[in-house]
Amino acid sequence: MKEKTSPILLRALALSSEYAQATGTNICILDHNYLPIPELSDEMLSEKNACLFCLKYRKKIEAKRLRDLSANPCREMHINAVRKSHNFGDSQIYQCPLGLIFWTSPIYLNDQFIGALVGGGFLGIDKNEAFDKMHDLCEGALNETELRQLLDRFPMGDSHKIKALSEIMLICAQSVSVGGESFRSAARRRLDQQSEISAIIENLKIQYPPGSPHPEYSMDKEQDLFEALRQGKTEAGRRILNDILAVLFYANPNQFRHVQYRAIELAVLLSRVDTSPGFSAETTLKTTKRYIKMIRESNNIEEITDVLHHILDDLAGQILSFQGIQHPSALKKAEHYILENFTRKISLEEIAKKSGFSSPYFSTMFKEEMGENLSSYLNRLRVEKAKALLTDTDLSLSNIAQNCGFEDQSWFSKIFKHYTGISPGKYRNHGGRSAPLISVKNLSSYATA
Numbered sequence: 007m008k009e010k011t012s013p014i015l016l017r018a019l020a021l022s023s024e025y026a027q028a029t030g031t032n033i034c035i036l037d038h039n040y041l042p043i044p045e046l047s048d049e050m051l052s053e054k055n056a057c058l059f060c061l062k063y064r065k066k067i068e069a070k071r072l073r074d075l076s077a078n079p080c081r082e083m084h085i086n087a088v089r090k091s092h093n094f095g096d097s098q099i100y101q102c103p104l105g106l107i108f109w110t111s112p113i114y115l116n117d118q119f120i121g122a123l124v125g126g127g128f129l130g131i132d133k134n135e136a137f138d139k140m141h142d143l144c145e146g147a148l149n150e151t152e153l154r155q156l157l158d159r160f161p162m163g164d165s166h167k168i169k170a171l172s173e174i175m176l177i178c179a180q181s182v183s184v185g186g187e188s189f190r191s192a193a194r195r196r197l198d199q200q201s202e203i204s205a206i207i208e209n210l211k212i213q214y215p216p217g218s219p220h221p222e223y224s225m226d227k228e229q230d231l232f233e234a235l236r237q238g239k240t241e242a243g244r245r246i247l248n249d250i251l252a253v254l255f256y257a258n259p260n261q262f263r264h265v266q267y268r269a270i271e272l273a274v275l276l277s278r279v280d281t282s283p284g285f286s287a288e289t290t291l292k293t294t295k296r297y298i299k300m301i302r303e304s305n306n307i308e309e310i311t312d313v314l315h316h317i318l319d320d321l322a323g324q325i326l327s328f329q330g331i332q333h334p335s336a337l338k339k340a341e342h343y344i345l346e347n348f349t350r351k352i353s354l355e356e357i358a359k360k361s362g363f364s365s366p367y368f369s370t371m372f373k374e375e376m377g378e379n380l381s382s383y384l385n386r387l388r389v390e391k392a393k394a395l396l397t398d399t400d401l402s403l404s405n406i407a408q409n410c411g412f413e414d415q416s417w418f419s420k421i422f423k424h425y426t427g428i429s430p431g432k433y434r435n436h437g438g439r440s441a442p443l444i445s446v447k448n449l450s451s452y453a454t455a
Contacts, residue, residue: 011043013397015121017436018113018182019045022123025178029171032056032127038120040085047072056106056126056160063144088112088122093196093308097172104139105131107163109172111179115397118303123175128163136160184397196308199248199315206252220257224250228272232279240322247318251311266301269310273297276317293320336361340372348387349411354380388412389425396434403430 015035022033032054035043042050049055051069057078061067064079078084080102091098092112099109107130113121129136140153148156214221227250234243250272258264277294297317304310343360344352357380358368373379388410395406407418422430 011037011045012115012120013434014113014115014182014184015043016045018121018123018178019043021178021182025125025174029174030127031125031171034124034126036084036088036122036124040081040088040122041076042072043121044072050075053159056104059140059156060102060104060143063147084108084110084124088124089305091122092119093306097176099168099172101130104143105129105136106160107168109168109175111172111176113179114183123179125171125175127160128168129157129160130163130168133157133162196312199311200308202248203252203255203311206248207256210252210256214256221253223253223257223268227253228275232275235276235279235318235321238322240318243318243322244315247314251314255307262307265307266304266310269301269304269314270298272314273301273317276314276321279321336363336368337372337376340368344384344387348384349391349409351411351413352384384411385421386425389422392418392422392430393426393433396430406430 015037018035022035025031026033034050034055035046037043050072051058057075057080058069060079061069061075061077065077067074067077069075075081083100083102087098087100087108087110091110097109097111099107101107106126107128108124108126110122110124112119113123136157137150137153140148140156141150144153210221227246231243231246231250234240234246254265254268274294274297277297297313300313300316301310304313340357340361343357347356354369355365358365361368363371369380372383376383392406392410395401395409399406401409403418404415407413407415410418412418412421419430422428422433426433428436
């Protein structure tokens, strides 16, 4: 079955058309497999795509279908640029062997990479130098006039203009990315994590110079980490986690799979730390599976590090959210029951019964301790669930209302708009955002600045 293009990438397609028109650049949208989306098939297989030159004369392939582009000799160059953009939370500018300039910014859905914008259309080297490179590559298959005509499509790229164009693209990518924190914030957080781990590794290099045995993975450190969590010492837990990861990375260079397996093992152990006695074994199992999935989907040690820190913060939050609460055990039981049943209609009586208190007392206690009444709490959870279904599925509004525990579609629409300021239909049409697209006028003012 043919995979459908993500609605977020389709929204990016609409915006990229405006960007290209306003700035005079060529734009490609890559999916999560780093291939152009099907909607760009005609354009990517036309003379606008400069990469077809190398594909034809270096790889001897006449591209007829999008899948042929996967043989592009510069494919790894483009992929590495997208990955760097993802890791550093910024646009990346780079140049191909023929001297053409490209720039890229990644696109996210709920903090997961789903694609990227790639811009181009300018030369970064002298035209005569580019001519010589292309002439050598095609080995005389094109005469001088044909090559000059081909090069005339690519004006020289002023460094200031290229930087401005890449920054506009970054704004566009942020505009269409949906859910969670901005990828700039995520990348900055990952950079901080890796900086701390790198500093520890530098000390390890002094203690364990080349030729000496590598440090062994410390089970004692694991126990220290678990104890820090139980005591609510989150910062100490982060430092210990970084110590553990530094040893793991230093002792296993270029062994990503091994690091991934050890990370999964650590995630399983962390998820079993006794921080939430109100949660059932079933809930713990579901959480553990989610953590394992996140690590399995990680593509590098930076992402694995981030996932493990996310797990640590999750567990620390379970402790801190109930510190100072008069009836933590009762509220944990209630919270557990709500999280497992809020997608259907549940009553105050049901939840209160699980907590061990009468309905009136539980209602009062819940509002005093949680800062909002039970009805508001349930509605917020249901709206968040509905947001995910609106952007990630093709379910009808009535089915989403039913799956999220709303009485009917009308009530769902009313509550959704109350919490988001926009109707469910508009939220879906805008790719999960209420903000309008950047206009051509705005893009033009950036491009001519």
